[in-house]
Amino acid sequence: MGDAPKLPGLRGHAYAARSSHRQPARLLTREGGEDLWVDLQNDERAVLASAHLSKLRIDAPLGSAPRKITFPDGAVFETRDHEAIEALTGKTRGSMLHHYEGFNARLFGVVAVCLAAVWVMWRYGLDIMAAVAIAFTPPAVIEQIDAGSMQSIDFTMAEPSKLTDEQKDEVEKVYRRLVRSLPDDVQEKHSFDLLFRDLPGMGPNAFALPGGTMVMTDAFVKQFPDPNVLAGVLGHEIGHVVEEHGLKRLYRSLSTYLLIAFLAGDVGPILEDVVLEGNVLLSLSFSRAQETSADEFGLALSDEAGFDPAGLKLFFEKMGKEYGDQEPAQWMSTHPSSAERVRAIDAFINELR
Structure with a gap:
């Protein structure tokens, strides 16, 4: 000095x-x-x-x-x-x-670089972090997510199924044929439990939770008793489970929040919400790419199990006639009626043939 x-x-x-x-x-x-x-x-x-x-x-x-x-x-x-x-x-x-x-011309470049880094992280980094998180998630945690989600569903919106045993058995037969067509290692990795619930106001619906728990509404079974339609829709939901779409969406949506929570040292409330109550999971919807991928998975699986893959197309066509250009209520993996989606199914079926 x-x-x-x-x-x-x-x-x-x-x-x-x-x-x-x-x-x-x-x-x-x-x-x-x-x-x-x-x-x-x-x-x-x-x-x-x-x-x-x-x-x-x-x-x-x-x-x-x-x-x-x-x-x-x-x-x-x-x-x-x-x-x-x-x-x-x-x-x-x-x-x-x-x-x-200090404020100078260089600051604009720094801001631009920061924005570019954020975009790259959002576009690619979140998927990588989600894949790593899924790989390190113990099966017991995924099972607890399913259990917590079902508790929330049963507490807030679901009523016991009013289907007859015969109706449930018919759906179970279709579902088990599909599951048996999966590779052995995939069957062992997930529980693939099929549950029935009466969900007033939801209409015909089916959805899957990350651990393999599958839920089908009474309205769906009553309106679509055709085994080929059941196979197409259940195969679609099985595709969401096998390709881990639910966990990917969950980790992507919570990555920023979880990072902040871990840095702040308070992760209790969010982990409780995800694992024990499942409320965060229930608020997520699948991306368009994931829906398309699940469609293709379900078509191939139903064909492998001996069903007519056109059943999924019949489902969308009937929903399109009922709702017109209006999409039915979105909730979990609800299937929106779409002419574009029907055309994609036709193209995929032609490739199968």
């Missing part, structure tokens, strides 16, 4: 030691041996404090806030002349950071 330049008089305000009186003052430097000597004077040139430069405590710069210099006896000098302070102390980590934080 001995090579620091002398200041003819750095203007600012000062507080004498053990005083709260703020007064105009200036900072001056002079030779003091190996170290520079610094004097704090008021406008009457009375010396309020003196010390070697190395003994002063100089606060790091913070935006446009005044820099504060504290003398050993407690006297304080404040100034907004950041450049003069930097000339006195030389380049420091704090002064360099303050320089880069």
